[in-house]
Amino acid sequence: xxxxxxxxxxxxxxxxxxxxxxxxxxxxxxxxxxxxNKELMRVFRDVEVVEALGSGMSxxxxxxxxxxFIFLDNFLRVSISYDWxxxxxxTTESTTESTTESILSAIRNNPSxxxxxxxxxxxxxxxxxxxxxxxxxxQGVIRRIGGRANGTWEIIQQNPEID
Numbered sequence: 819x820x821x822x823x824x825x826x827x828x829x830x831x832x833x834x835x836x837x838x839x840x841x842x843x844x845x846x847x848x849x850x851x852x853x854x855n856k857e858l859m860r861v862f863r864d865v866e867v868v869e870a871l872g873s874g875m876s877x878x879x880x881x882x883x884x885x886x887f888i889f890l891d892n893f894l895r896v897s898i899s900y901d902w903x904x905x906x907x908x909t910t911e912s913t914t915e916s917t918t919e920s921i922l923s924a925i926r927n928n929p930s931x932x933x934x935x936x937x938x939x940x941x942x943x944x945x946x947x948x949x950x951x952x953x954x955x956x957q958g959v960i961r962r963i964g965g966r967a968n969g970t971w972e973i974i975q976q977n978p979e980i981d
Contacts, residue, residue: 832895847884849875866949917942921950922973925960929970 823830837846888895920940924931933951937944954960959975 827900829898829900830895831898832893834893836889836892836894843884843889847875847879847887849879917946918950918954921947921954922960925971925973929972930968931971 819834821832841850886897917940921936924936924939933944933947936947961972961974963970963972
């Protein structure tokens with residue numbers, strides 16, 4: 819059971835359960851993934867509802883510090899301030915545009931670049947690069963010529979509209 823409490827300046831989410839016995843708080847904060855229902859997580863991954871197992875905490879920890887998480891004997895509570903939510907909603911579009919432009923720039927410089935290399939350059943996960951490049955392919959902005967091992971990327975449309 820999960821409880822959501824709305825306050826004037828923040829949201830508190832209290833979830834039943836604790837960390838798995840074999841997981842430390844350090845493991846939790848560093849993004850170690852331990853899904854309780856592995857089959858459900860596999861399905862979520864297959865239908866692209868989740869980006870990658872264990873990738874969320876590293877992004878959360880870029881915004882919040884450990885003090886936002888309270889570990890109780892049988893519960894985990896997270897406090898989220900509203901001012902960050904407003905800030906995030908206004909910066910998401912520019913961040914997406916910046917990521918897309920970085921990927922396209924890297925492809926212009928090296929058409930045979932791999933998604934792993936793009937992830938290192940852009941500073942996001944390989945799953946994140948895959949997601950952006952899938953959108954770019956669907957929008958007709960880029961296409962792959964050849965196979966995975968020896969293929970290259972081609973930019974078809976120079977100024978894509980970002981969704």
